Amino acid sequence: MSERLTSSFTDTLTQGQKSCLYYSLQKLPQGQELARLPKSLKVLTENLLRNLDGDTVTLDDVSAMADWLKQGASTREIAFRPVRVLMQDFTGVPAVVDLAAMRDAVQRLGGQAEQVNPLSAVDLVIDHSVMVDAFASKQAFATNVDMEMARNGERYAFLRWGQQTFDNFRVVPPGTGICHQVNLEYLGQTVWQQQQNGTTIVCPDTLVGTDSHTTMINALGILGWGVGGIEAEAAMLGQPVSMLIPEVVGFKLSGKLREGITATDLVLTVVQMLREKGVVGKFVEFYGDGLATLPLADRATIANMAPEYGATCGFFPVDEETLRYLTLTGRSEEQVALVEAYCKAQGLWRHAGDEPVFTDTLSLDMTEVEACLAGPKRPQDRVELSRVPQAFELSRELRVDKTQKQRLEGEGGQTAVAVEQSLEGTEFSLDGSTHRLQDGAVVIAAITSCTNTSNPSVLMAAGLLARAATERGLTRAPWVKSSLAPGSKVVTDYLEKAGLMSYLEQLGFYLVGYGCTTCIGNSGPLPEPIEQAIRQDDITVASVLSGNRNFEGRIHPLVQTNWLASPPLVVAYALAGNMNIDLTREPLGTGKDGQPVYLKDIWPSQQAIAEAVALVNREMFHKEYAEVFEGDERWKAIEVEGSSTFNWQQDSSYIQHPPFFHTMGKDPEPVEDIAEARLLAILGDSVTTDHISPAGSIKADSPAGKYLQSLGVERKDFNSYGSRRGNHEVMMRGTFANIRIRNRMLENVEGGETRHYPSGEQLSIYDAAMRYEQEGVPLVVVAGKEYGTGSSRDWAAKGTRLLGVRAVIAESYERIHRSNLIGMGVVPLEFIGDGAESLGLKGDELISIEGLNDLTPGKELVVKIAGADGKAQQIKVRCRIDTGNELTYYRHGGILHYVIRRMLA
Template sequence: MSETDPFGAVRELTVDGESYKMADLTVLEEQGLCDLDSLPVSIRVLLEAVLRNVDGERITEADVRNAASWEPDVPDVEVPFNPSRIVLQDLTGVPAVVDLAAMRSAAERAGEDPTIVEPEIPADLVIDHSVQVDYFGSDDAYEKNVEMEYERNAERYKAIKWAQQAFDDFEVVPPGTGIVHQVNLEHLGRVVHNREIDGEQWLLPDTLVGTDSHTPMINGIGVVGWGVGGIEAEAALLGQPITMTLPEVVGVELTGDLPEGATATDLVLHITEKLRQVGVVDKFVEFYGPGVSQLSVADRATIANMSPEHGCTVSMFPADEKTLEYLELTGREDDHIELVEEYLDAQGLFGEHDPEFTETVEFDLGEVEPSLAGHKKPHSRIPMGDLDEHFPTLLAEEGVIDSGAAEGDGGLVTDTHQPDLNETVPVTLDDGTEVDIGHGSVLVSAITSCTNTSNPSVMVAAGLLARNAAELGLDVPDHVKTSLAPGSKVVTEYLEQADLLDDLEALGYHVVGYGCTTCIGNAGPLAEPIEAAIDEHDLWTTSVLSGNRNFEARIHPKIRANYLASPPLVVAYGLAGRMDIDLETDPLGTDEAGEPVYLEDIWPDPEEIHRTIHDNVSPELFEEKYASVFEGDERWEALEAPTGDVYEWDEESTYIREPPFFKDFPLEEPGVEDIADARCLMTLGDTVTTDHISPAGPFGEDLPAGQWLKDHGVEPHEFNTYGARRGNHEVMMRGTFANVRIENEMLDDVEGGYTNHHPSGEETTVYDASMRYQEEDTPLVVMSGIEFGTGSSRDWAAKGTDLLGIRATIAESYERIYRDNLVGMGVLPLQFQDGDSWESLGLDGSEFFEIHGLEDGLEPNDELTVVAEDDDGSVTEFDVTAQVNTPAAVEYVENGGVLHLVLRRLLAE
């Protein structure tokens, strides 16, 4: 026994004649601390991480006992979690690199060795979020898009290359390789690590956090991992444990079999709908039951990918024989697969389990039907056969047509220049092509996103459907922008080997890049005449994509309704050219003889899908395509990046600038104090997403971010996207709360990042109002409804909130990642009491706000009091709960942020 091994749990495991150390969970069971069989597998993995990392300081014997105390009625204790690795993508990875570089600069200014800022655990950064679909529908689309990608992002990529040489254990997967989560699933994920620690060989579970909310896709192979904000990931990278309350675990029992014609995408949309109804925010979800064995690992990963849409932290599928088969299929070494099985078996982490859960949910696979999700929420499932009724109902609800039009009379409620539901307007494209578009027209049809491109069953189905459609003479209308963005080059290879890539290309689905593209908001521009027609006639056009996100203005700022669907349905709706049809009864088009062609006529046979996969997807493909995964092409090789331990900041740069977080850095902890004389910057409704708070897509010169770039000599066609500018705080703070679809309830019928300045009453941009308030030394708050910050992991949603001078947010409920990011930036996320809201309390945002209860120090989940006084002297007083859930989170707030805390510790040491 020792301080680092208080339970004597470090033991030897011999595999194939080799001896390894491990932190043996069975020792805890032998000592009566837990019953392993009753613990969910995800909790066992957390427990192992705590047990193995005991150091007597950051992680103690008491922490192990807390983790081992899990039971269905979960005790209110916290657990410090050190993942075994970090995964980043470039839109969130660049800010992380910039922050680490800024911390090194601050250390140097303090007279310390800048290399005290050094990753303590390995990290992989996959560049996949920057490629845009500028070119499509041609054989050279991929090459042209990659050229544009490097032209736009060379400065950012040079910063990433600098980090690769400046930091140890920091690997980079260059552009044009694949989507981060698919690369993680197919190559980076190990399930079990064989790692040298202090000169000894250890075996440990592969665990991770990632700076993308869809990191849980890796749960599909039995790896515990979830998405965190870049701030939290940076702290973990620097050795700071991720402190979390011991989670409830919801068990989902899968039974039955998927019906013929239902895809893994249809399944995940059903599960997402179900789990949102159950309510799994902040919880772990673990799948079990006979239906699990019916699912391939690719199907499991498809489900796990959409954990953030479910609302949960992880969607765990424990490792089993199918996991080992998948590791073999994807080219992992035989001796490593043996190591995985032996270790997991020794730890009680392999095969079927029947643990206890906090709550159980039953789900019958046989109830799944072809479905989509839309028009702006990934958990709003619509049966495919209901689309023809859904769309007119949507337009009636939005006031675009009157309620009678939803029943077929085409009635209007607005301008006479606007077409009714069944009319179209003619548009002449730049090449002279005549097209007709109207409400419901599909303008973007994109096979994209890690959710589905990692799954051969749906990708092959899309290829076979395209082949069948082409053979009957069907084609995609000219107004539809088509694209294929595989998640890895393996996908392209097996589609090509199966002779299906040509069939997809025949319909316009050419490879446009290896990245998130449309799903992250990089759909690229629509034809200018089409965009003009949308504006002139206020058209509600649509997109359909095989992605996981369809929030407002995310796919394209001009497209009002966006739908998620399986790859074969993406092609089907692309062929139809409209979303407001019932593909169960309405034809997609006509064949060469003029006869109608229906979806059932071209839907691929399940046996043919299976046979095609069996004949064309092999370990050799994965071995070949991933052999040089970290090398990149000649463009990457040619980038001349800075070198050295400290980054050379360029004051003229419009992409990479030193952020203000660590300038004039005080060594003393600032602490917390009551907030007085604050003003409200915005009053917001429900489900304000991180896309609303910090958009990732393109922006115009009329917005504050565009104005700043123009003032610095950047032409509008060179603006790129908010996502690509995340290394520049000047752009990002101006882009905070600047989504063109965000609605500030202070203003009537106004969309976009605008607000009223008080007490002047002047309407202005959120950024300009913030700067004016800061000049007046006025602290700010923001009020919101339920699900504040739902959606993608966006550290800039919190960083921008901080830089706008917002001291606290007050919402009815929060999404986990955004809440934790706010804490990580030292911003107080406060929650109304049940039943309260800013509307129910009679507030309108014009009041002065005081927040009391901080002077004596902040405690986890503290009850605080807010006093709001209007201009007439009327006072409204209400209680709120600080969503600062652990002592560690309290420390972050007291230090002005987690990175500030880490830097103070490093400088003190």
């Protein structure tokens, strides 16, 4: 049926001596209407047309795209099939663990283990495991790589097994680069070629990824976004990504950035504007003649931070700049020609003056962008450079008020004056010298993360600023932990060629690794004297990083304020050493001539940056990507068994057989209502996946730390939660264990604690959940607005399920986390009207939820609340299972359970 339906919509594209088929939007009955669609929706329309089968995709789905034009929105559910899947190792390892466990489950239930293979192309890039242990030395890179390999031997052996065992699965070894930059510079094709019954079919390159910043690839005109690891596994196993046809907000760019303004300043401005606009769950598509002045690397910076402005993706259409970048980064002449021909034939090419139909629009004249940072703990909180000291002081005052209250209560009368004095700083000794650590001290300055390390202009600017600063005699403040973690090896190639690497090194910005580091919490420890000084007087210190995430508790447990900035500003703050300095008016330091040196004195001109960027050439990309899947000798030396199923090791602290499929049968059990559940946590607004999912370092006195010590793992070998995502025993113990999470069931308590009822005993959330499990009591979590924002951490949902939580009731959800909860068999419910605060919950209530046994998407359900004092309440909530596919997954107990049963059938 599929071939008969689609054959009338094919056309031929001829390139030189080669011909190929494509599915032409112009051949649809609504072809002329569809020409007015946003280009991102044209990509979705082609995807539907190519996968037309009369079942999961019908002609009515395609027609719905034309109907979208009439109102700029749609309530229709569609099935999107990306051509490939991208993973990083933190989220990729548990996905491969699940695939291995699925092989065991299929075999146990009478199928063939070899049935379980990715059906779509899958690339996993190992980039999230390097930590900044060593820094500020020439040996830092080698030391960190050695420690990475030693810590992660079990994980890497497992991935090597997967690389050899699964079809359609490639691994990019450690030390190569960040997955998004490898995707941008090498993996992404813009136009994809695939064989279908012996015929070459060309189509738009599309993907989903297990990292929320997969959106970066939209800069190349490649439609893609982050999904949970669970949803990505289903996609690579042939299941469509179920979604509603999205609203598309057009963002019109005009003008050009002024002298001294960077792509980072632009993206932080865009983030703030789009957050204020409200684009959660929507596509954003950039258009306007200002795109002609915007290099692709700048577009990538903006596309990368789509999760920060809340959109599903930030799409840039294909134009001459796209072709220039594809050529620069080593794509073949044939591929570049194919991209141009296909996009022009299909109506995907950007022309000057294009004005597609959008749901809504907003605009920015780029000449108005000012130098800025974002902080102290949200990417959308943009602060102009001149106002950073005031913004820091405001955040400090909030902490002082809280600290005063806690200390006055805890120490019986310590005066506010004494608290203020104790917060002023303390002396410490480092490398034989004595210093005073003041409030506002910058203790971490990191050029890190995919956001900016894909962008030669800001990296060259950082190098040029470092050269000017060094020549003036400036040095970094001694308490600053400085690091350079580029997104690919090409970065160090061009910094070396420009003669700038040595100047960055003189200021302490030595190469520490190729991968995500500080931005994901892999900042490593601070020097012990500095950590002691911070703890002694609870000093409010800061990190400045060129990343995309600065949530509270994410960068380092002792660093309360975190600021996103461009790479040259990261260097500048390392020199200044404190957030209380106004870099627009006050000096960074004193030069070797005894005169003050200001930021304006050393800031590079646009011409100097352009001349440095011109040194980046095609040969660099050819050199670094020639053997991208090979790895170094250490990677090649890892020995693995050649078995079709994985040989699980009971004593492994990294890889364990997850329990998700242990008791599943060939048919799903009926869904039952939830009766007399207990509250595990009552949470406020903006609880992120960083709060829910285990991330960062593992504390020795935490449930996860105690578990590892019970296995004989020494504290120095704990590694991070992210590196242990293949062990559910560690991860479930770290769920809801973030040191900054605040459970409103307890007063004045931070961290993963709760109160068990009816005993009233205060326990860790893990310990309480295990006691409830023994008692046969189901659990519910209640939360405020924007529940689950942040990185698309699958363990935020997996851990929730393993703790025994059957439902989450929140005021609103982040898109990926809502989907992940359903994928693990947890039902997301949304308050109708007032939220949790109006209910006056104490935590001792019993929660019953009716109507789950007869669910439909978006159904209103009744929640009955019985307090220990006899007070009874009844409210209505909306089920946030939004589509029929999601409901099917939920009824099966999870998306992977459904896939296994499909295979067996």
